[in-house]
Amino acid sequence: MSRNSKSAYLFVAPAVLLFAFTILAPIVMTFAFSFYDWNGFGTMTFVGLDNYARAIKDHIYLESYWHILIYIVATVFLEVLVGLGLAGLITMGRKGSGLFRVAFFTPVMLPMIVVSYLWKFVYNSDFGLLNSMLESIGLGSWGRVWLGNPDTALYAICLVSGWVYAGFYMTIFYSGIQRIPKDIYESAYLDGASEWTIFSKIKIPMVRNLINTGIMLCVLTGFQAFDLFYVMTNGGPYSSTEIVTTYLVKVVFTNMSIGYGSALAVIMTIVIAVIGLVAGRLQRKDGALEY
Template structure:
């Protein structure tokens, strides 16, 4: 019973997980830093080129287009997933009929394979037999039909909608769990004082779970910056690189272009952008804590 109080026993439990994390998460970051200074096609000998890869990446117009698209994904995720998930959590935190059913349905997209989701939504967006265009035609709005994934104007919008739909359930469950920790005594006292539901939500509920909201925003940003599989399956970065993000561009240059040094430079920049954006966001949101 007192074994867990001994530090060496805790270390035995933590060290294996820490070693695995170091091998598969931390070490590859340093390897990418090393490769980013090299010119290598995966077959011939490596050649040291210093910062030449970074200089080329920073002058690459397609790379900056991928950065812009990544920012759009981040904005769509943060301002789409977080508010929708929070609203659903506040709604289903009440004792309403069928709440458990809606909770299950809301979380289902999270556990479904991203490849399955990508193929399904690609079919929904299909310009010939897709559900959206068929629905618009059925209600007499055929003029609004689009080639959703084939038009550079709409492709990124379509992808962002899919990303929002896929991960709303994750933050919905996180917020729902956080709402369970809000002290009921405080809410009851607010009821006795005549506080409205809106006032309780703004002045009691949200401040109580603010740290959870902050963590969710950080998770949302980090996940959005490494978005790859959904976009790769749905559009492969097209048309005309209109849905290219940093991860898909890195894959294209590394494995299809056989430029491992150049691809590693892109991965390093993804890492740097991620850390910078998360630090800035955390600092801005913490200022609002009271």
């Protein structure tokens, strides 16, 4: 082996070791723990696939995927589509668009813990802003215990997520729309096209790849959601807002079931990997058809 080859390996070694200890080793250990019954302190008992069989029969765990699906669908509308609409509005060239960009993007910069507690105050059934506003306009009968009602808690959290991240997607789509050549707009205006026609026939098709990317981000980040659910409801009431990540925390740190929690984590990883592979194949197929 030449001296240059040895030098190359020396330069790569720190990154490889860091990846092995922080990423690869935890994955391997989680997979290994999923075959044991272990509370983190006592003796580890090999149980084979019993943890996976238990997961299939765990209705709370299975319902958590349904809650994630509802959350993802809601965020696609409240974040991606609303963000696209906001990007279309602020690219019309009207005065004050810069101020609106800052206002819509500000929630993204706030820590999610702060946002969660802020909206817990808004949703408070006794002195919350939402019920007070409904009362002031004569719609007091519409007031609810928003985060304490299984019928409204999940949708209330989805609304908060949309409020936070719509500005993030607005910025992405705004950057894409800004790259569209001005000549296209000028030709459309000469043909008498309205702002809505330009938005629907020019801007949206030209940022189609960004829209697909935004939807993909919603799907993947939906499985990573934790802090918003944990702070606002912690899976309640009656597990109506329980998602996989919050349930994992309860299983591992509250019930002290390391083996079962590891099995749940492995299943979630497989689900995310399958979704990613399917979405990637659909995107490649869509791109080939478009080409």
